[in-house]
Amino acid sequence: MLKQTLLKATEAGAVQLRHFFNGTFAISNKEGINNLVTEADHAAEKAIMDTIQAEFPDHFILSEESGELKQDSTYKWIIDPIDGTVNFANGIPICCVSIGIEKAGKMIMGAVYNPFMNEFYFAEKGAGAFLNDQKIQVGNKTTLIKSCLVTGFPYTYLDAPNGPLQVFEKLIRKGVPVRRLGSAAVDLCWVAAGRFDGFYEHKLQAWDSAAGFLMVEEAGGKVTDFKGDYYSPYQPHIIATNGHIHDELVAVVNGGPF
Numbered sequence: 001m002l003k004q005t006l007l008k009a010t011e012a013g014a015v016q017l018r019h020f021f022n023g024t025f026a027i028s029n030k031e032g033i034n035n036l037v038t039e040a041d042h043a044a045e046k047a048i049m050d051t052i053q054a055e056f057p058d059h060f061i062l063s064e065e066s067g068e069l070k071q072d073s074t075y076k077w078i079i080d081p082i083d084g085t086v087n088f089a090n091g092i093p094i095c096c097v098s099i100g101i102e103k104a105g106k107m108i109m110g111a112v113y114n115p116f117m118n119e120f121y122f123a124e125k126g127a128g129a130f131l132n133d134q135k136i137q138v139g140n141k142t143t144l145i146k147s148c149l150v151t152g153f154p155y156t157y158l159d160a161p162n163g164p165l166q167v168f169e170k171l172i173r174k175g176v177p178v179r180r181l182g183s184a185a186v187d188l189c190w191v192a193a194g195r196f197d198g199f200y201e202h203k204l205q206a207w208d209s210a211a212g213f214l215m216v217e218e219a220g221g222k223v224t225d226f227k228g229d230y231y232s233p234y235q236p237h238i239i240a241t242n243g244h245i246h247d248e249l250v251a252v253v254n255g256g257p258f
């Protein structure tokens, strides 16, 4: 039932993404230049929340545009109605609906759907990660220098010492390809699918990574904070890799030599 509702809610959100994509929609600005929210974000969020609440009216919901809908429940749905809104607003088809479900504080299920690339990712704790129903597995590169990475840049907070630009520069100067797709949820799914060997980002919110980090873990990868410790989506730092290059990437992100 939980899984069915998750899939249904993700699809309901994606219907709104398809409806508005490349059309005309209202856009407004949040904190920071170009930190956008569109009419499509709100419509997708409503469709997702309506679907969840129809089945589970007593579950806790945390959603990017509406905040917390507090309930005394062991279940918590964590929703990003559009991850990659800037891409979406510019007609760039790298964006998705992302929904994670926590039970008693542990992520147990996640779905990420990019309807423009026809890629539906699903993960369940202990049962694996899937792309369009096919099991996926992280990549097998063993050295950072041979890896293909992805990162993202926050709308604010770029100039901190050893911040996003410095880490990026260090990797790029060594010739390591570091892509920037503009959707943390897609980045994580692409690590899970073995397209990237690693992803790191300095300032994410719980809704950006909730479903994606489970996807990486269930595909056999490793996800930690910047210290290399247990990952919680309620703190900003993330390093997600195929496992083999994890310690090397943790060291570089912390300003170590490379």
Ligand code: IPD
Residues within 6 Å of the ligand: 080, 082, 083, 084, 085, 086, 151, 152, 153, 154, 155, 181, 182, 183, 184, 185, 201, 203, 204, 208
């Ligand atoms: C953003 C994307 C982006 C990341 C930003 C997020 P949004 O989410 O995930 O890749 O770099 O930090 O805020 O605003 O498109 O939902």
Ligand code: CA
Residues within 6 Å of the ligand: 080, 082, 083, 084, 207, 208
């Ligand atoms: Ca997001």
Ligand code: CA
Residues within 6 Å of the ligand: 041, 064, 080, 081, 082, 083, 084, 085
């Ligand atoms: Ca969003």
